[in-house]
Amino acid sequence: MNNAEIARNLVELVGGKENILSVANCMTRCRLELKDYSKVDMERIKKSEGALGVVKAEGQLQVIYGPGKVNKVTTEVSKIVGKQVLVGDDAVKDS
Structure with a gap:
């Protein structure tokens, strides 16, 4: 699977692009803020290529891809959902 295919699969497993409120990443994780977390298939995401x-933490679904890979996958997710990738301070929400 290439990065675009991985991103399409992830979007499907979190309930579709309509379920994604924001897209961000840190050094290792793609961070998604979702409307409805009950639509997420955690087990299939864990097993996905x-x-x-x-993990679900800080009000986000965080999928670990590792350094280098995460930027590429997050960029592809943002293209699918039509939302800008948040970085730095914008990527971290106050609890």
Whole structure:
């Protein structure tokens, strides 16, 4: 699977692009803020190609891809959902 295919698969497994409110990444994780977390298939995400793990933390679904890979996958996710990737301070929400 290439990065675009990995991103399409991830979007599907989180309930579709309509379920994604924001897209961000840090050094290792693609961070998604979602409307409805009950639509997420955590087990399939964990087993999906490229994913090293997945957690729900800080009000986000965080999929671990590792350095280098995460930027490429997050960019592809942002193209699918039509939302700008948030970085730096904008990527971290106050709890």
